[in-house]
Each structure stands twice: as C-alpha cells, then as structure tokens.
Amino acid sequence: MTAAIERERVVFPKDWTFDLAEEMVEAIAHEFAPAEVVAELARRINGKPQAEAVAEAEAYFADHGHRWMGRTIELGEKYRDRTYEVLLAAAEATGELAFPHVPERFIEIAYLSTQPLYSLPIVENTRHCFAFKMVFCDTYRALEEQCGDAMAAALPCRKSCLAAVDRAFRDKGFDVEVVQDSSLADGEFCQFTSRRREAASGA
Amino acid sequence: MEAIIAPVIDIDRERCTTPFACKKCLQICPTAVLAVHETRMVRLEETDKYLPGTYRLRIAYRDKCSGCNRCVDVCPEDAITVRMLEEVGA
Amino acid sequence: MCRMCDSLGGDAANPWYLNPKNYSNRMYKLREPGKGPQQAATAGAIEAGGEAQHASPINTAIEAKANGDMETFNKIIGEMNKRAALRPGCQVVPLHEVMEVLDMGMPVAAMQCICRKTTRGCEECSLKEYTGLGLGTGMLKWERWPERYRGKVEFLSTKQAKEFVEFWDKKGFMHMLMQEGGDFIGGLCNCDYPDCLPIRQRIDYGLTAQLVKSEYVCFVDWDKCNGCGDCLGRCDFNALKYEATTEKAHIDQFQCFGCGLCETACPRNAIEYRDRKQIPGLAKVW
Numbered sequence: 001m002t003a004a005i006e007r008e009r010v011v012f013p014k015d016w017t018f019d020l021a022e023e024m025v026e027a028i029a030h031e032f033a034p035a036e037v038v039a040e041l042a043r044r045i046n047g048k049p050q051a052e053a054v055a056e057a058e059a060y061f062a063d064h065g066h067r068w069m070g071r072t073i074e075l076g077e078k079y080r081d082r083t084y085e086v087l088l089a090a091a092e093a094t095g096e097l098a099f100p101h102v103p104e105r106f107i108e109i110a111y112l113s114t115q116p117l118y119s120l121p122i123v124e125n126t127r128h129c130f131a132f133k134m135v136f137c138d139t140y141r142a143l144e145e146q147c148g149d150a151m152a153a154a155l156p157c158r159k160s161c162l163a164a165v166d167r168a169f170r171d172k173g174f175d176v177e178v179v180q181d182s183s184l185a186d187g188e189f190c191q192f193t194s195r196r197r198e199a200a201s202g203a
Numbered sequence: 204m205e206a207i208i209a210p211v212i213d214i215d216r217e218r219c220t221t222p223f224a225c226k227k228c229l230q231i232c233p234t235a236v237l238a239v240h241e242t243r244m245v246r247l248e249e250t251d252k253y254l255p256g257t258y259r260l261r262i263a264y265r266d267k268c269s270g271c272n273r274c275v276d277v278c279p280e281d282a283i284t285v286r287m288l289e290e291v292g293a
Numbered sequence: 294m295c296r297m298c299d300s301l302g303g304d305a306a307n308p309w310y311l312n313p314k315n316y317s318n319r320m321y322k323l324r325e326p327g328k329g330p331q332q333a334a335t336a337g338a339i340e341a342g343g344e345a346q347h348a349s350p351i352n353t354a355i356e357a358k359a360n361g362d363m364e365t366f367n368k369i370i371g372e373m374n375k376r377a378a379l380r381p382g383c384q385v386v387p388l389h390e391v392m393e394v395l396d397m398g399m400p401v402a403a404m405q406c407i408c409r410k411t412t413r414g415c416e417e418c419s420l421k422e423y424t425g426l427g428l429g430t431g432m433l434k435w436e437r438w439p440e441r442y443r444g445k446v447e448f449l450s451t452k453q454a455k456e457f458v459e460f461w462d463k464k465g466f467m468h469m470l471m472q473e474g475g476d477f478i479g480g481l482c483n484c485d486y487p488d489c490l491p492i493r494q495r496i497d498y499g500l501t502a503q504l505v506k507s508e509y510v511c512f513v514d515w516d517k518c519n520g521c522g523d524c525l526g527r528c529d530f531n532a533l534k535y536e537a538t539t540e541k542a543h544i545d546q547f548q549c550f551g552c553g554l555c556e557t558a559c560p561r562n563a564i565e566y567r568d569r570k571q572i573p574g575l576a577k578v579w
C-alpha cells in the first residue's frame with residue numbers, strides 16, 4: 001500500500017485547450033471547401049470528352065490533395081494544442097508513438113475542417129498501420145451534383161485523399177504505402193489504409 | 204435460517220472532514236467495507252484533499268462488516284460508530 | 294465464443310482484445326453546433342460521490358443484503374446481470390496475452406488505479422507506485438482531469454509497459470482489460486481482491502456479466518507438481534488450494550478465471566492453460 005507523498009497540488013493553467021483551434025479549422029474550411037474545389041474543376045473540364053476529363057480531374061485532385069495537406073500541416077503547427085504537445089512529449093519520452101499519431105493529427109484536421117464530420121472514424125491506429133474511413137463526403141456529393149454521376153463513379157477525388165494522406169506521413173518523416181480499400185463509388189464508404197514500409201525502425 | 208443482519212455503521216461527517224488525507228479506517232478494515240470519493244471533480248485541477256468536504260467517506264459494503272471495531276479504534280476524530288441493530292433500538 | 298468476441302469482433306484464434314480495431318480511436322472531435330463550448334460546460338464543478346452514489350442499484354442491493362433482505366438483493370442483482378449481459382464488460386487476460394496487446398503499440402500511460410484510491414485511499418504518485426495503465430489516444434488528454442489521475446501520468450515505451458505489467462504480475466496482481474460497454478478500452482488494470490471493483494462485485498455480489506473470465510482455464514499437471522506451494526496465495530478467485538490428500542496444488546475448474554497468476558509463479562511449469570471453449574462443461578462458463 002502506498003503512503004501519501006506530500007507534494008504541491010496540481011493546478012494547470014485555465015486557458016489550456018485540448019481541442020483544435022476554431023480559427024484554424026475555419027481557415028482550412030474556407031480555403032479548401034469541397035463545393036468550390038469541385039466548381040473549379042467543373043469549369044476546367046467543361047465540354048471535354050469523358051476520358052480526358054477524368055485524366056484531368058485526377059491530376060487536379062492530386063495537386064489539390066498535396067496543397068490541402070501542405071496547408072493543413074502549416075496551420076496545424078502554428079495552432080498547437082495540449083493534446084498535440086502531450087503527444088510530442090510522450091513520443092520524445094518513449095521513442096514511439098510519433099507513428100501514426102503525429103500524421104494522424106494532421107489527417108484529422110484536414111478532414112474535420114473540410115468535411116461534414118465532428119470526428120474522423122479511425123479503423124486502426126497501431127505502430128504498423130493507420131486506417132480511417134469516410135462515410136459522408138462532400139467532395140463526392142459535389143462531384144455528383146456538378147460533374148455528373150459518371151465522373152463521380154470514376155472517383156478522381158481519390159487522388160486527393162491518397163496524396164494528402166501520403167504527404168501527412170512523408171512530411172513527418174514516415175514512409176508509408178497508402179491504399180484505398182473501399183470506395184464510395186461502389187460501396188458504403190471510402191477507406192484508406194497507410195502501412196509503414198520500414199516496419200523494423202523504432203520511431 | 205435466520206437472516207444475518209450486518210452492524211449499523213455511522214459516520215459523523217462533522218468530525219470526518221478530510222477522509223482522503225486521513226484514510227486510517229480505509230486502510231485498517233479487514234474486509235474493506237469503506238470507500239472514499241471526491242465530491243468535486245474540477246477541470247484542470249486536482250482536488251485539495253485537505254479542504255474539508257472535498258472528499259466523502261462512504262459505507263460501501265456494509266454486508267461485509269463484522270463489527271470488529273478496528274475502524275472505530277483507529278479513528279483519530281471519533282467519527283465512526285459501529286453498533287448491532289439491537290443496540291440501535293430498531 | 295462468449296459475448297465479448299461476438300460483439301467486438303474476435304474469433305477462436307484471435308480473441309477481441311487482439312483485434313487492433315478495438316483500440317482504434319480518434320484524437321480530436323469538433324464541437325457540434327448547439328452544444329456549448331467544452332470549456333464552459335466543464336469549467337464548474339461536477340458533483341460526484343454524493344448521495345447519487347448511494348442510490349445506485351448495487352448500493353441498494355448491498356444495503357438490502359446488510360439488512361437481511363435477500364429477496365430484494367437477488368432481484369436487483371438479477372436485473373443488473375440481465376442488463377450488463379447486453380453489453381461488453383471487462384475481461385481477465387493472462388500475462389502472455391497482455392504482452393501481445395502491448396505489442397500493438399497504442400499510447401500507454403502508467404497511472405493511479407481508481408479502485409485502489411477509492412477502497413484503500415491509495416495515492417500513487419510516481420512510476421514506482423502506479424499500478425494502472427491507461428490505453429489509447431484518450432490518454433493524450435489526461436490533463437483535463439488531474440483529479441482523475443492524481444496529478445500525473447507517465448507514458449511508457451512498449452518495453453517499459455511490458456516490464457511494468459511483469460513487475461505487478463510478480464507482486465500478485467492479475468490483469469484485465471476494461472471494455473467500456475463496447476465504446477472503448479478504458480485501461481489495462483492490474484488488480485486483486487478486495488480493492489478491485491469488478492472482481493469484488495463478481496465474487497461478493499454475483500455480478501457475473503461485468504467481469505468476464507479469461508479465454509483459459511488452468512490445470513495442474515500432477516506429474517510435474519511437487520506441492521512446493523509457491524503458487525498458493527496468488528489466486529484472487531478462491532480457485533486454488535493445497536490438497537493435503539494428494540500433496541499437490543489443486544484448481545477448481547469452475548472457480549478458475551484463467552488469470553494465470555498461479556502459472557507465472559510456478560517454478561516447475563506444472564500449471565498449464567487450456568482453452569475454455571474446448572472443454573465441454575466449461576465452454577459456457579464465463
């Protein structure tokens with residue numbers, strides 16, 4: 001049985017916040033609103049034959065995903081919160097946890113800011129693998145509405161998700177293979193799984 | 204079979220004001236009959252165990268009380284009484 | 294298969310607690326419109342531990358029992374068991390499988406055990422004293438409620454976490470995973486009787502559904518056992534004794550929770566795990 005150790009009572013600063021900064025979420029929402037992202041695409045591919053339009057849409061989304069995550073990381077590092085700071089300290093202390101949780105933070109910020117979600121459904125976050133799913137996607141809905149069902153069915157927007165997820169890991173120093181295991185075009189949700197390539201290394 | 208009726212335990216909370224700081228009875232009871240709970244859980248703040256009333260001693264498992272009186276004997280504030288029902292006069 | 298694997302996704306080869314899905318959790322949540330900011334909602338004090346505690350069904354049942362009213366007691370316990378059986382509860386997990394769980398590499402933080410604080414007034418303030426392990430990304434926000442954690446936690450590497458559990462196993466704590474009604478895994482507890490709430494509620498009050506036995510049941514190999522007695526005193530479930538007639542250790546299969554504490558203490562490897570589901574009379578004894 002442990003004896004009571006006399007020590008100072010712990011009182012943390014009252015302004016500590018564990019949630020994402022609303023200012024940051026609003027900024028990303030504003031800059032990467034799905035309806036507008038798709039509207040811009042619709043202008044570009046207007047009148048083009050399907051095959052060409054899909055190819056252009058894929059290139060457009062790949063670039064979009066890359067920029068979306070780049071900006072998310074920039075703002076996410078600017079607006080820190082206690083959850084992130086505790087994670088960084090725990091990662092430092094244990095030599096583990098940075099994978100997958102540091103990239104996970106930015107992936108959560110990116111989707112929470114731009115999609116109709118209050119929390120991102122995480123399927124797995126372990127030392128080897130990070131997977132999440134998207135059940136309601138505004139990008140997909142905008143594609144259907146603005147570019148038609150055929151374009152939505154081609155799911156060019158997956159290039160955005162793949163690029164964004166890949167960038168979140170790469171920019172934070174992790175080599176992963178990102179695959180889409182399920183898609184809204186032919187299933188009930190999109191699911192992306194990122195697996196570490198060098199499974200042996202520590203951090 | 205005659206029903207087994209456990210002793211009646213009374214805690215005088217005017218006397219037992221800081222049970223998480225004292226905890227003597229909690230640690231001596233052979234069957235761990237008592238329990239202590241914080242009465243206030245404040246965000247970003249640890250509860251002050253020396254502040255009267257921030258914790259509350261509770262009789263959690265009265266059926267396991269034998270009436271051995273160890274808690275009564277150890278209590279520095281004479282805050283506990285343990286009596287059999289006939290003594291209570293019920 | 295018991296209801297845990299049924300509802301949480303597990304099979305005979307891989308029980309639910311070895312399925313990484315059950316540890317997955319987000320780090321953030323946005324405030325839903327209409328709900329006040331988290332800050333404001335929790336800035337004040339939450340009243341806990343007051344009279345509301347007295348009114349809970351288990352306390353009413355215990356009071357009834359203390360007053361000799363077994364009919365009321367049995368009725369309440371029966372209702373509680375029925376309700377609890379609809380949701381997953383916590384489950385006993387032997388040491389070797391705890392090691393596998395920790396290998397998944399979720400955030401693990403050593404922390405104060407809540408039961409021990411409540412029952413014995415324990416204050417665990419450093420890594421040497423902590424007995425509980427908080428699991429998952431939720432631990433990254435522990436600072437919101439310092440009272441819950443008595444001011445500090447310590448994040449552990451996988452190696453440290455394994456050593457931590459081995460240390461408490463040697464000391465005599467069995468291990469259980471706290472599944473919170475199918476929502477998330479609240480922690481990996483190292484427990485014993487009488488301070489642990491789920492153990493106590495099951496052993497003393499017959500609340501069987503909240504604490505599920507492990508996938509195993511232990512047997513003594515009487516050819517290997519020499520009756521040394523090193524395992525005795527390790528069992529929290531009244532399953533293990535010294536049988537004077539045979540001069541060997543004896544395990545009551547129906548009482549055994551498969552926690553493995555006797556196994557980890559036996560210097561002669563005389564205790565073996567058997568899959569509960571493979572033994573006809575025990576397959577439904579959870």
Ligand code: SF4
Nearest residue numbers: 137140157158161190
């Ligand atoms: S791939 Fe799926 S989740 Fe990603 S934008 Fe397209 S529909 Fe949405």
Ligand code: SF4
Nearest residue numbers: 219222225226228278
């Ligand atoms: S020993 Fe007495 S004063 Fe101390 S906690 Fe128990 S009842 Fe309260």
Ligand code: SF4
Nearest residue numbers: 232268269271272274
């Ligand atoms: S009388 Fe004995 S058994 Fe009853 S509460 Fe006090 S110490 Fe415990």
Ligand code: SF4
Nearest residue numbers: 528549550552553555
């Ligand atoms: S007999 Fe051994 S394995 Fe079974 S409950 Fe007791 S200590 Fe645990």
Ligand code: SF4
Nearest residue numbers: 518519521522524559
């Ligand atoms: S420790 Fe092993 S050998 Fe010794 S009594 Fe127990 S089972 Fe038998």
